[in-house]
Amino acid sequence: MPLKASQTKENAKQTGYVDLGLLCIVLILVGFGLVMLYSTSAYNGLIKFQDAAYYLKKQLFATILGVGVMMVVANIDYHFWERFAVLAYIVSLILSGLVLVVGSEINGSKRWLALGPLSFQPSEYAKVAVILFLAFLIVRNVKKMGKIKTMFLIMLSVLPIVGLVGTNNLSTAIIILGIAVILIFVASPKYMQFIGMGALGVGFIAIFLSLESYRLERLAIWRNPEAYEKGYQTLQGLYAIGSGGVFGRGLGESMQKLGFVPEAQNDMIFSIICEELGLVGAVLVILLFLLLIWRLMVIAGNATDLFGALIVTGIMGHMAIQVILNIAVVTNTIPNTGITLPFISYGGTSVLFLLAEMGLALSISSQVKEVSPPKA
Template structure:
């Protein structure tokens, strides 16, 4: 068996992502049909657009699955520069929506450059740390240059402003630094220095502070900052153990804002109940577990960090969204990965899963090579 043999991808991982995207399409239709009909005269408006995003994401996923993952190590600097240029350009030429310049708008489609920056930072950090090797233990020559680049990217995203994405990028960076073997003393000092800064950013704007504080007692501001969370809790409570039934949510009927985007899990909970929600969470955790296993099994440090960065990106977004919908965390405007409506997020997650699938193919090829070598030795 030679190195040209193409390994088999993790079909369970592939099946799980298709299952999650397909289920998301069903729930987007259920959550958005009334709003879509009221605004655009067609109950299929949002699900039609999401279908286009899903098809594009599927094609990109298959394309990325076919690209050998070392390609990303070679192109890491170019991806980073391109991402930074997009972040600068959106501040200049982006469309202002609700006081934030986060989107490029082409016709009826929006593109959010900050989503691409997540992949760029994952690839860049994984490539640089794997290249540095033992030098990464040095603060001045190893960690500091990476921190400066991370800080510059976070600053550009914060200028939009997009505090939720800033948090996600920070968590992604920390996870890759830890997996890459950062000096724990340096990392601890970094956390001590950065955490107060994040706290300041969180409370420095009144609207941001309201969002962060309202989850503690949303009923104090029922008609203002606590309204969305209250409607979400009503939806989850109404669902009970078995749910109201698919398509029979009450809160989606103009009570719950962003029912098909950031708060789609509330509709899932209302229509599917505790049982259906638990099954959905089980599938999602299984998807995360398969991604984690793929990353851990890789013998290449770059692929290991790349895979762990992708898994951590999807997982932290999942936790932030779930926490916001259930009132356990502040509302940050983070969509539910692979399930919520939104083209930029869906395409990014499917593209990243394509990279994971390629890593799984390489893992399988290596196992085949080892088995052939073992048989030859006999």
């Protein structure tokens, strides 16, 4: 359904609709994620912290906080955030810059800012900020979106955050860039010019890959993981997927999570899902994400204005890109980029901002109008 700057006010009836389908899917994913997280992380928690529920407790705290944030955001008119869109983007630039200077390094990656006993990953916040910022920019330039200059300038405006985040987190930078491309694409009346923009995007990513030798090494590991020590995680993940068969070993019965797949509760959790629940479980998880994306698509197509439609489209793009990349990495379809599976992988900051995004989508769905056909 084409995105419009506004819906016709005449013949429109406010329904007060809330997308319960979306809410149920999100809660199912969150609940399933907590179950799988405990199953996957109990061994690591016991070995490292003498507490099998260590990771579950931290994730449960972030999830409860996230659900609270989701409900608060869902009950706030989404137009409220429009006035803070530019500020939110500026804050994301500042926080991402601070990571480079005073960021905490965990597992060899400097992606966190320490907040007392807690740690915060600004790149997760940046995804939400970019969605709001781009929706704001596009709405104000909607009549000029057919011009290549306008599209280029809007894309150029997000490159600073892509560059800052991409310095230590290429996978998230790719997601942010993908969100930008999707939003500009759906708002543009012309599509052929995306060929040139696509070429620029490929060139931009190629430059990022060549700046650090470890990124080029990942390409070599992807092509032949058996020949590299760092290919160990990929191989163990594939062993887990293969050993699960059709119905899996059973919940909690994975062997690969017992130290064979490093940090299995993070990026590689999908491989443990495949091992414990088999092909059937993996397909059901993918279907849940497809339903989530479908509900977001329905909300975007029925939003009352362009700003709301673009926000939900950005959230939908974020979900789709991240799920596809995670599963592609776990199955070694693409090089390992260190990307989490939404709502399921361990990560407090991630689940908090994912639920905040769902709150935005629910807020927009609550203002959907039922437009009756005009009278003859």
